[in-house]
Amino acid sequence: MTISTPTPDRYARGRDKLAEVDGSAGEEVVDSLGDLGRHIVEYAFGDVYTRPGLSLRDRELATVAMLAAKGGCEPQLDVHLRAARNVGLTVDELREVLIQVAPYAGFPAAINAMRRLQALEPQEAP
Amino acid sequence: MTISTPTPDRYARGRDKLAEVDGSAGEEVVDSLGDLGRHIVEYAFGDVYTRPGLSLRDRELATVAMLAAKGGCEPQLDVHLRAARNVGLTVDELREVLIQVAPYAGFPAAINAMRRLQALEPQEAP
Amino acid sequence: MTISTPTPDRYARGRDKLAEVDGSAGEEVVDSLGDLGRHIVEYAFGDVYTRPGLSLRDRELATVAMLAAKGGCEPQLDVHLRAARNVGLTVDELREVLIQVAPYAGFPAAINAMRRLQALEPQEAP
Amino acid sequence: MTISTPTPDRYARGRDKLAEVDGSAGEEVVDSLGDLGRHIVEYAFGDVYTRPGLSLRDRELATVAMLAAKGGCEPQLDVHLRAARNVGLTVDELREVLIQVAPYAGFPAAINAMRRLQALEPQEAP
Amino acid sequence: MTISTPTPDRYARGRDKLAEVDGSAGEEVVDSLGDLGRHIVEYAFGDVYTRPGLSLRDRELATVAMLAAKGGCEPQLDVHLRAARNVGLTVDELREVLIQVAPYAGFPAAINAMRRLQALEPQEAP
Amino acid sequence: MTISTPTPDRYARGRDKLAEVDGSAGEEVVDSLGDLGRHIVEYAFGDVYTRPGLSLRDRELATVAMLAAKGGCEPQLDVHLRAARNVGLTVDELREVLIQVAPYAGFPAAINAMRRLQALEPQEAP
Numbered sequence A, B, C, D, E, F: 001m002t003i004s005t006p007t008p009d010r011y012a013r014g015r016d017k018l019a020e021v022d023g024s025a026g027e028e029v030v031d032s033l034g035d036l037g038r039h040i041v042e043y044a045f046g047d048v049y050t051r052p053g054l055s056l057r058d059r060e061l062a063t064v065a066m067l068a069a070k071g072g073c074e075p076q077l078d079v080h081l082r083a084a085r086n087v088g089l090t091v092d093e094l095r096e097v098l099i100q101v102a103p104y105a106g107f108p109a110a111i112n113a114m115r116r117l118q119a120l121e122p123q124e125a126p
Helices: A007-031 A034-049 A056-070 A074-086 A091-105 A107-120 B007-031 B034-049 B056-070 B074-086 B091-105 B107-120 C007-031 C034-049 C056-070 C074-086 C091-105 C107-120 D007-031 D034-049 D056-070 D074-086 D091-105 D107-120 E007-031 E034-049 E056-070 E074-086 E091-105 E107-120 F007-031 F034-049 F056-070 F074-086 F091-105 F107-120
Strands: none
Touching (some): A034 B091, A034 E091, A034 E107, A056 A074, A056 A107, A056 B056, A107 D034, B007 B034, B007 B056, B007 B074, B034 C091, B056 B091, B074 C107, C007 C074, C034 D091, C034 E034, C034 F107, C056 C074, C074 C091, C074 F107, C091 D056, D007 D056, D056 D107, D074 D107, D091 D107, D091 E034, D107 F091, E007 E034, E007 E056, E007 E074, E034 F091, E056 E107, E074 E091, E091 E107, E091 F056, F074 F107, F091 F107
């Protein structure tokens, strides 16, 4: 197993990764969620996102697919569509991910997610 | 919009892509599902998987994440974990995808999916 | 609003409707579930299934679609596929319902439900 | 297996069926969804809705039940409640379908769907 | 099994319990839902909430956790967060319940529920 | 915000809490899940379960309700039904929790969870 770093470094490392991935949208979220926000910074970003075995691009690709398939997580999908762009996914690639969602989660999930992508990137043709 | 090919070619193209991605596991599934199986071949594989905008590796990464997050789709997760290996994802990468599932869908979803990966690749240490 | 009947009649009316719809499969379920089983008899069957505004055929069509779309309810889907046959839906119609599930809930949900229909009616070609 | 028609006819047949079932609400949806919209027209409407084994009324009954049970698909539920009326389901029958949802998916799902029906048909008493 | 009371008393007992638990927010809901509302009063409140084996505090704790974990039930979560306060749960306890949701249903579910608690109790620091 | 303890203590504290709550069933789970198991120990048990604002009894009550409502998490429900007994919930109380699940998540979810409770406590009448 990997060696965990002392907690103050975990929080700092999580904040750094959060800023790199989600930018200001993510920081606003965690700063207004008290201890729940701290868990997100430490565990999701400090422990998971910093792991070397999968790139940030791949992590965001998986996360966008998951949130779209689940449905009902539109606020998080909005943050992660921006994060996906931050880490190098193109709008065309994100459109393809959402087209990939439809056979596995149905058209409603794919449509509702595609609307969020369209809201984020209105100048791009669907 | 892209030009759609005539139907007999769509079915054939879908079968080719299905064999490339899912191998024999996927072919056994669709051959025993009548018209539902034909729709999977034509639409999921003939229309979606053949699209050039996202690699097969990325498509399987998204699909594994979706199926794990949803839960209750273990038969399909088994097929797609094998498909993911077929198209170049390593076991380490798949393990990372499932670790990425936990913050977004909870530990139960991640654990239940990890058990399927362990069943597929028993010789690899978790 | 309709007039509710006194409770002993509600339970009896629910038992009658349960036997009509689910047959012995449903009765075995409720008899082994204590007060939860009594609520199913009184509310689901005594209050809902006896309502005149929708036929038993339509109620089972909706129920099979719902259980297939949700996934993870295979024991209940098994009972309701039999119930659907009891109230006049044909195997061909049930196959069409499950094909209708796929665009709205994805192929995994449709496939997993189709396997239960195939288990119930093995002599019918998919 | 049935014989598939050449693609241009599938798209045209899908558009015809979409207009018959969903009217203008559905057409606006697919025309603003690029290739995802084309897949909906060709596969959902061209391949599934045109199948003869289940009436449009039965297909919409199943679809309304599924969308209500899943939750989180309110935009699609709105379109399909209108479609259900287009193909002959009465408001009373739709109300009964949503009452049927409650024992299987819980009261929250049934209530949230009933609110959409009330928004569509405000002049009808709940 | 317990002895059920005649129906008019069940409805009255349900109304009493509904008023005790949900206050006016719950009463407004059921009064605008016709027969679906009557089922909620009779079964959920008349039959389940009146059962002596679990306190109202415990029932609301479970209900808030369930609605948060499921997601997409924000109207019901709003009613039950108020109900939870009515029956003695503190805001701090409710915050802890939502923090408990995250490992089991993921951070999106926990965040979206926490936002509803914050909307209900804005003067309390997160 | 609370002060986080250095990581080695977090892991140890998490292991202690895991043993107190889940006993050997939980320990077997985490020990066979590599880094995912470590995250469960550190975050779920080290950071969440040790928080003083909600008792272990209340945490398990919420967790059992969530897992039952979600469905498809039977392995985790089995572990947490045992954990609930460990921290002081009686079988009668757990039966009431599952009866409480039905109005909010439907009878299928409640039935499938009740079967797991019956499997755990076979000598107790349903």
